[in-house]
Amino acid sequence: MSDATMIRSALFVDFDNIYLNFNNQDQDLAKAFATRPERWLRWLVESKPNVVVGGAVERRILIRRCYLNPSSFADFRPYFTKSAFEVIDCPPLTSRGKTSTDVHMVMDILETLHHYPSIDEFIILSGDADFTPVLIKLRKHDRRTSVLAAGYASPAYKASGDHVFDLDEFITAGIGFVELETEQQPLGSPATEANSPSIVQRIGARVHEVVQESGPVQAADLPRIFREFKEFGRDTNWLGFGTLRRLAVELVHASPKLVLIDDDPWKIGCAAPEVESAGAEPAETAEPGLDADTKQRMEEFIIETVRSSSVPVVLAKMAYLLGMKFGSRVSESQWYGSGSFKALLAHLNLPGVEISTLSSGFLFDRTIHEAPEEKMDSLQVKIHNITDTPLLPPEHYQILFRCLANEVNANGYSLNRTSKAVRDCCAEEGAAVARSHVNFVLLGLGHMRYRFQQGQEEAPLLAQKFYENVLNLCRSSQIFLSDEETASVRAWITGKP
Incomplete structure (x- = not known):
């Protein structure tokens, strides 16, 4: 890299x-992308390039090129020229509307590679797997x-890049496409006792005990804790707050020791807690980055924690334990500059120590633990490993499709x-389904x-289409x-043999 402080x-x-x-x-999302290039640019x-752990660098985009079909998208050209893009017309060349975009892009990328040696990073916004060879060439x-x-991209394409931008973050933070979520009034009228601060505080105290013992509690596991209290039941409509999420927010507000992650x-x-590592400078004055001593102590702590556990350690729990041991600097520095x-x-x-490929994530040692994947259908x-299809159990898929049908219908x-x-x-409904799975x-x-x-x-039709x-x-x-095997996949996704 030509400059340690700039990419x-x-x-x-x-x-x-x-x-x-x-x-x-979403048509509104597509329009926002096409008419707000200056925002996501x-x-x-401003996004910190994923170059080195703790590396304080600035990104400068010196070359900006947009390739579009003028027959279909000419109306969007002015938005890109206004943002200092070179717009390259790629009209249809066949009766089926096939354009030469990929050929133009590959030639321009290779030309940039050979004629502009100062360029450190190539950013490609496309999910076309045809760009996989050029990514390998750049490496x-x-x-x-x-x-x-923006859509499905093959694992090989994503693996060929050094960094994959988070799609959800690009949509919300980059494009600025954030929908206002209206807070619905709780359905029904819960009993005064159930809706009083005392029950919320008592549940919050119990959640705090579980968190201290086992680490952060996922949303899907919260109802199990709530059911320990006689005031909580199906007819209380999440203690009058309408949804699990709103009840969780209230628990956090009522319990200062809890945080919503x-x-x-x-x-x-x-x-x-606001603690500092032994021998380290205070967090407000320490230089950013992961120094050799902290790195070694962190490695030793993770290895010791994994090997002393009788079962694979959930990534969320390990992240929590690291935060407790190394203090607030972990979160404040965004994992020492690595982002996650x-x-x-x-x-x-x-x-x-290995990381499982399960979406929920585990750390394990094969000499001590059975790999989490080995408990799943091979x-x-x-x-999952090859296509990124969520590795959810069949019953969770059924819950997902049922929730999706109900949400869209409503x-x-x-x-x-x-x-x-x-x-x-x-x-x-007790299913640990991440938003990335839903997306x-x-x-x-x-x-x-x-x-x-x-x-x-209808849930069965959604399941069939996804299958x-x-x-x-x-x-x-x-x-x-x-x-x-096809029948097995059908049973996995749709619940039908």
């Missing part, structure tokens, strides 16, 4: 690919790559609002050209299924 980037936008994928999910500039030339895929899935945990706990783990030396694990469909509502509905299903249905219709959705999408993913990933 020079080139941005290539496959407009048709991103726009059409967004449009399949600013977000890209051979020691150039960093960052990619964004908006991970995926969300959970309740304890606020980390998983990203930090990739920079640590943890001999013998075909399901294989499909409130219509909108990507952000629907995914949040379905996630919370699944949690209320994967929604994107899969969009890929099948499925159109939601308020008041007409067909999973089969398509298997075929495109060269997973060839026998008739018996």
Whole structure:
């Protein structure tokens, strides 16, 4: 890299690919992407490049190119030229509307590689797997790559990039597409005793005990704790707060020691105490980054914790324990500049400790624990590993589709609002379904050209359409299924043999 404090980037936008994928999910989202390039461009500039742990760098996007079909999207050109993009016209070349966008982009990327040696990073906004070879080429030339895929992108494509932008963060923080969520009034009239501060505080105290003992509690596990109290029941409508999420917010407000952790899935945990690592400077004066001593102590702590546990350690619990041991600096520094706990783990030396591929995430040692994946159906694990299909148990898939049908029938469909509502509905029914799981299903249905219709959705049809999408993913990933395996996948996704 030419400058330790700056990363020079080139941005290539496959407009048709991103726009059409967004449009399949939400027309307003697609329009926001196409008419607000200056906003998400600013977000890209201000986003901390994922270069080194704790590296304080600035991103400058020196080359900006947008490739679009002028026959269909000419109206959006002025928005990009206003944001200093070079707009390259890629008109249809065949009767089926096929454009030359991918060829133009590949040639321009390779030209930039050879004629602009100062460019450190190539940013590609496209989910087209055809760009996989060029990403591999860039890596051979020691150039960093960052990619964004609006729809389904093959694991090989994502693995070829050094960094994959979080789609949800790009939509909300980048594009600024945030829907206002109206707080509905609680349904029904709960008893005064059930809605009084005393029961909320007592439940909060109990949740705090569980968190101290076992780490953060996922949303899906909260109802189990609530049922320990006689005041809580199905007829109390979440103690009068209407939803599990709103009740959780009230618990946090009533219990200062608790915090709502908006991970995926969300959970309740304890606020980390303001402690400092031995021999370290105070958090407000310490230099950013992970120093060698802290890194070694963190590695030793993780290895010791995993090996002393009789079962694989959930990632969320390990993250919580690290926060308790190393203090508030962990969260304040965004995991020492890496952005997430998983990203930090990739920079640590943890001999013998593995991370499971299950979406919920575990740390384990094969000499002590059985790998979490080995307890799952091998075909399901294989499909999950290769296509990213959520590794949910069949009963959780059924809950997801039922919640999705009910939500769309009641409130219509909108990507952000629907995914949040379905996630919370699944949690209320005790299913640990993350928002990323819901988004994967929604994107899969969009890929099948499925159109939601308020008041007409049925869970079995949604399950069938997503099952067909999973089969398509298997075929495109060269997973060839026998008739018996196909029936097994159908039972997994739809619950029907």
